[in-house]
Amino acid sequence: MEKEEQITRNNFISMVIWAVGGLISLGMGIPAIAYIIGPALSRNQVQEWIRLGPISKIELNIPTLFKFVIQRKTGWIVNEEEISVYVLTDNGRDFIAMSNICSHLGCRVRWISDQEIFFCPCHNGVFDKEGAVEAGPPPGPLDRYELKVEDDQLFILGG
Amino acid sequence: MATKIGNWLDERLAWRQVWTAIFLRKIPKVNWLFTLGSASLFLAVNQIVTGILLTIYYVPTPDHAYDSVQYITTQVPMGWLIRGLHHWGASAMVVMVVLHMLRIIFYGAYKFPREVTWFTGVILLIVTIGFGFTGYLLPWDQKAYWATTVGTRIAGTPPVIGEWILLIIRGGEELSAVTLARFYGVHIWVLPTVLLLITLIHLYLVIRIGISAVPGREE
Numbered sequence: 208m209e210k211e212e213q214i215t216r217n218n219f220i221s222m223v224i225w226a227v228g229g230l231i232s233l234g235m236g237i238p239a240i241a242y243i244i245g246p247a248l249s250r251n252q253v254q255e256w257i258r259l260g261p262i263s264k265i266e267l268n269i270p271t272l273f274k275f276v277i278q279r280k281t282g283w284i285v286n287e288e289e290i291s292v293y294v295l296t297d298n299g300r301d302f303i304a305m306s307n308i309c310s311h312l313g314c315r316v317r318w319i320s321d322q323e324i325f326f327c328p329c330h331n332g333v334f335d336k337e338g339a340v341e342a343g344p345p346p347g348p349l350d351r352y353e354l355k356v357e358d359d360q361l362f363i364l365g366g
Numbered sequence: 367m368a369t370k371i372g373n374w375l376d377e378r379l380a381w382r383q384v385w386t387a388i389f390l391r392k393i394p395k396v397n398w399l400f401t402l403g404s405a406s407l408f409l410a411v412n413q414i415v416t417g418i419l420l421t422i423y424y425v426p427t428p429d430h431a432y433d434s435v436q437y438i439t440t441q442v443p444m445g446w447l448i449r450g451l452h453h454w455g456a457s458a459m460v461v462m463v464v465l466h467m468l469r470i471i472f473y474g475a476y477k478f479p480r481e482v483t484w485f486t487g488v489i490l491l492i493v494t495i496g497f498g499f500t501g502y503l504l505p506w507d508q509k510a511y512w513a514t515t516v517g518t519r520i521a522g523t524p525p526v527i528g529e530w531i532l533l534i535i536r537g538g539e540e541l542s543a544v545t546l547a548r549f550y551g552v553h554i555w556v557l558p559t560v561l562l563l564i565t566l567i568h569l570y571l572v573i574r575i576g577i578s579a580v581p582g583r584e585e
Contacts, residue, residue, distance in 0.1 A: 235412075238444035239419055245443035246423075282423070283433040283441075 246282065256355070256362040259292060262299070263359065270295045270305070270318050270325070270336055277365070292352060292363060293318060293325070295336060304363050305338045306350040316349065325349065387573060394579035399473075402466035403572070409459040410561065413497070416452040417554065424504070426550035428543050431506035456498055463494050475578040483571040486564050493561050500553040506546060514549075515541055 259273040270293040279288045291307040307325075309316050314329035324341060325334035333342040338349030352363035376382050423442060425434045438445040467487065470476050476484035503514040518541070522532030537544035 235415060238447050239415070241443040242419055242445060242448055243422060245445075246441070283430070283437040 254364050257365050259294065259304075259361045259363060261359055262296075262302070262356060262361050265294050265296055265299075265302070265361075267299060268295070268297050268336070269320070272307075272318065273361075290365065291315070293349075294354075294361065302354055302356070302361065303337065304352040304354045304361075306352065308350065309345060310340075310347045310349060311343070311345040391573060391576070393577055396577065396580055399469045400577065402462060402469055406459060406462045406466050407565070407569075409455055409462055410565070412451060412455045413459060414558070416448050416455065417558075419448045420452055421554060426504065426546050428506060428546060431504065431546060435505045435507075456501060460494055460498055463491055467491060473578065473581055479575055480571070480578065483568060483575065486568040486571070489564050490561065490568060493557055493564065497553065497557050497561075500549040500557065503546060503549045504553065511541060514545070518545075 257275060259275065265271045273292045273294060274289055276287050276289050279286050293305045293307060294302055296302045307315050309327040309329065309332050311327065311330055311332050314327050316325040316327045316332070316334065319326050323336055325338065331343045332345040334345070334349055335341050338351065340348060352365055354361060354363045420438065423434055423438045425431060438449055470484065470487065499517060503510045518532055518535050521535055522528045524531065533539070537548050
């Protein structure tokens with residue numbers, strides 16, 4: 208910085224103008240940022256137990272597809288969304304419930320029964336029947352849902 | 367450092383000359399009434415900033431307009447503030463622009479050589495009122511709907527061409543999705559473009575010609 212200057216009337220006014228302008232910009236800018244990012248950061252509604260159906264429907268060693276509809280609120284719109292879950296058991300007592308959403312980029316996988324694989328058509332991702340990656344670009348196994356059995360009915364935790 | 371960058375840019379852009387011409391120009395001794403134009407400009411900037419922010423969530427269809435406005439007001443963080451600033455800023459701007467015009471009239475500042483500044487100012491007044499008229503419909507609530515029903519009907523009162531004007535403004539016989547969409551398009555594209563262009567000319571003339579002094583008895 209240069210030598211100390213005396214604050215003239217002109218300098219003072221100029222400083223005040225910059226300060227007030229800065230305050231107004233902050234007063235506008237900070238709410239604007241909150242306004243833009245706010246809804247993006249708000250998490251979805253709470254998870255709850257969703258009934259899939261009777262366990263008698265599930266065949267041994269074959270991933271069985273369950274579909275259900277949930278209500279999802281996005282912005283000011285309430286949508287009905289269909290969720291698909293593959294359930295697998297090898298003994299009729301222990302189950303795993305897998306999401307059909309590919310871990311690569313979010314396309315939907317489907318069970319190809321004669322090859323015994325889950326296949327994702329978007330980028331040829333292949334998973335085995337327990338959801339582990341066999342080939343292709345997916346970085347990890349299929350997501351699993353927490354699940355419970357009550358009165359021979361299967362429930363998963365979702366929402 | 368800042369001075370160095372400033373100098374480097376000044377050698378190429380001569381920005382200090384521009385800065386001086388705009389902000390450090392010589393003006394006659396005037397009073398606070400001469401700030402009304404700047405106040406209008408400030409409000410216009412406020413409307414532009416808050417208006418752009420509102421378009422991030424607002425949806426101009428009968429299905430979604432009301433709900434998206436409610437969403438902005440009650441759900442989005444600071445949405446009430448952004449909408450409030452736009453809402454009250456709109457009224458304030460009409461008031462400020464009219465006061466600015468009154469000062470020009472009473473001080474005779476519209477006279478030679480400032481006639482063109484005055485003409486552009488009149489256009490800006492009409493544009494501001496156009497903003498108010500089109501923006502009023504966008505919340506798509508009862509007040510908006512009936513105010514626009516009445517407003518467009520008034521526009522339809524001139525003989526011979528009235529019916530035609532009414533149809534053009536509404537985009538059909540009735541107030542509908544078509545009306546809402548065209549009001550929105552006019553509000554966020556047509557009028558802002560005109561406002562910006564005419565404001566630039568208006569400001570250029572204010573700077574080029576200089577502002578008038580307070581009229582006095584002498585001379």
